[in-house]
Amino acid sequence: xxxxxxxxxxxxxxxxxxxxxxxxxxxxxxxxxxxxxxxxxxxxxxxxxxxxxxxxxxxxxxxxxxxxxxxxxxxxxxxxxxxxxxxxxxxxxxxxxxxxxxxxxxxxxxx
Amino acid sequence: xxxxxxxxxxxxxxxxxxxxxxxxxxxxxxxxxxxxxxxxxxxxxxxxxxxxxxxxxxxxxxxxxxxxxxxxxxxxxxxxxxxxxxxxxxxxxxxxxxxxxxxxxxxxxx
Numbered sequence: 001x002x003x004x005x006x007x008x009x010x011x012x013x014x015x016x017x018x019x020x021x022x023x024x025x026x027x028x029x030x031x032x033x034x035x036x037x038x039x040x041x042x043x044x045x046x047x048x049x050x051x052x053x054x055x056x057x058x059x060x061x062x063x064x065x066x067x068x069x070x071x072x073x074x075x076x077x078x079x080x081x082x083x084x085x086x087x088x089x090x091x092x093x094x095x096x097x098x099x100x101x102x103x104x105x106x107x108x109x110x111x
Numbered sequence: 112x113x114x115x116x117x118x119x120x121x122x123x124x125x126x127x128x129x130x131x132x133x134x135x136x137x138x139x140x141x142x143x144x145x146x147x148x149x150x151x152x153x154x155x156x157x158x159x160x161x162x163x164x165x166x167x168x169x170x171x172x173x174x175x176x177x178x179x180x181x182x183x184x185x186x187x188x189x190x191x192x193x194x195x196x197x198x199x200x201x202x203x204x205x206x207x208x209x210x211x212x213x214x215x216x217x218x219x220x221x
Binding site: 102 | 145
């Protein structure tokens with residue numbers, strides 16, 4: 001069966017500091033991978049998606065970036081965090097045409 | 112702008128009753144429809160997928176799709192307090208992107 005991992009589970013970072021969140025998927029190959037952000041009490045905002053190694057599509061122009069260095073690894077980064085970057089960051093994978101399966105998420109607080 | 116609309120709730124139902132959650136979408140080209148359950152502080156969990164008009168049943172859950180009316184619903188029979196959560200509707204138009212509604216909060220009263 002497939003498993004998706006995210007770490008860390010929680011993170012408190014000062015404004016202006018860098019960020020790196022990692023997501024890995026087990027038990028499948030060539031998954032479609034996604035990064036979402038969910039602000040408190042809000043819906044899911046799609047940040048990035050990837051359909052293959054090195055292929056990244058950005059949905060929201062902002063100070064975040066994503067990379068996919070390996071087939072089942074997806075990384076979300078920032079060089080300088082803003083207060084508005086606080087939120088619940090979710091990685092998800094999906095087989096093409098099917099629903100999405102979410103990781104446990106990282107709760108980021110920027111202070 | 113492609114949109115998915117849900118009533119934010121809360122929808123309160125007594126234990127044992129049927130909970131009915133509704134969702135409308137704007138893109139007539141949408142092909143796949145999904146319901147997720149999200150407990151407070153947790154990540155969303157896929158509970159139902161539906162791809163063609165009509166009903167699809169899985170245990171206590173029934174998803175209903177009406178493409179002509181651009182309407183998808185989720186019925187939860189014999190609602191339990193453990194069903195209290197936010198339910199997210201999502202739509203896929205045949206691309207890699209999914210459009211999510213903001214969710215309906217369900218409260219099942221014991």
